[in-house]
Amino acid sequence: MKLEHIGMVGYGEVGKIFAAGLKRSVTGVSAWDLKFDAAVASAAVRDAELAHAAQAGVRACPSMQAVCASADLVISAVTASNTLAVVQAAAPHIRPGAIFLDLNSASPGTKQQAAQLIDAAGAHYVEAGVMTSIPPYGIRVPMLLGGAQAGALADKLRGFGMDAKAVATTIGVASAIKMSRSVMIKGLEALVIESYTTARGYGVEEHVLPTLAETFPSIDWEKTGAYFFSRVAQHGKRRAEEMREAANTVREAGFEPWMAMAIAGKHDWVAQQSSDGVFDGLPKDASWQQYADRLLSKSRL
Template sequence: MDSLRIGLIGYGEVGRTFSAGLKPGAVWTGAWDLKFDDPAQRDEPLAHAMAQGIEACDGVASLCAQATLLISAVTASNTLAVAEAVAPHIRPGSVFLDLNSASPGTKQRAAALIDAAGAHYVEAGVMTSVPPYGIRVPMLLGGAHAARLQPVLAALGMEATVASEKLGIASATKMCRSVMIKGLEALVIESYTTARHHGVEDAMIATLQETFPSIDWHKQGSYFFSRVAQHGKRRAEEMREVAHTVREAGFEPFMAAAIAQKHDWMAAQTRAGLFADLGPNPPWQAFADRLLAARGPAANDETIE
């Protein structure tokens, strides 16, 4: 791409991580986020953007006017809304890279809006958590323009692989993986907390260690609890998109719906301040103990018959 100028839509964890990785590339980088327009929330993200050398734009139209590569990194439920907001303003010939965790059907509807505006839509399936990898988080690209964009992203330091020219393949891969990963997170939270109540956590985890010896189940459990406590709302939104993916395959998403509910529940505990003072990197037992203490006296009196 000639005269590469990058516009980030969404300046949360993913947007900030990518902006930090892109900065050494010496290309203009701008950002826009709904929080920029909110007097109650804008001071911190605007200050962060300024400190990182990111131009905070005053609206999506301003960002689109300057960027040749737009990167959408918002919550799953806003995937289509962002495409609808961008479509009237995106410059013809620009590329719209959609990092959001959405179903193939949602990505296809977003692509139709961007392509109708004369720009080029490329889907991305982000295949693992962003923070450990930063800008080099593994991504699968999809769509008619994916192969042309891949070397541009590689030059910026991204770990992107073309999955298919067919739109939806990358997203389907991501969504099907999320059934397993987000499901495992939900299962660990439910299993570990219940085992903690009954006093069998050490014995239970020992059996997991024996069956799956390559996983440190205490360490992995702590990571799962902390990530869901921090990002449960976002993960629940992703799982509702996963449910759409399952429905698009002709099945009832029993598991995806239950996983979304569990993540939403954990997000509610966080909003209620249940984990507020746990400090950095708490063990899973600290989360479980807070959940157990919050149940009330009736639950605490339950025993195995």
């Protein structure tokens, strides 16, 4: 498998990390993002994104067609709700024989629809289940791959320094693993935020957290709480989108996704608080108590 030119679709946090991490292993990396489009983004946002790409040695493309034109490997790193839309836009332009690697958190059914479009264009669709938060790991984040070319691609990506493992030749298995896990992990985040903030409101957190430590002694509940609050405050909107796809996954399995939809609602709510400025001014290393106090202050207004 020859992969010399990589095209990133989505130049947000994940796209920037992957572009920077893979650039040294290939001939060139190009990127396309709606923020590059003057008709969509403000001049300030567009200029900042183009400047970042130029400084990183990434070629900013003017369109989806342009980013697909020379790419042996197209990597999609957008929000969950845009998973299928990106594939629909890329399919008419992707090169025959190219690989389309979908990093997005979407249900097996969504990934199967996407695969049909890419395969019909003569390219090869590979789904990825990204199994934990990317920033601490960079391109070494553990990923499970699925699809006819998953094994060959996993071998190639490991040569680039990535932690990629093929789990199936069919589409949907990797997504099912990822989304089933997301119900638990994103659910735990939502539960921690609701439980801790409630305990803080009643002044009983010094009694509640030790009982959690007794039941689950391997978890640092103070540190975990701070991390969960900060990540949801920063990425709640994206996490809510992922949980709606997790709900689709549950539904596709034949269950009613009551929990997944409730988790999506909690993440959406925290994201709205962040958008409203509730957490403005908190330091990067803020404690969970500082986040909870801001939420309590807002609720008591």
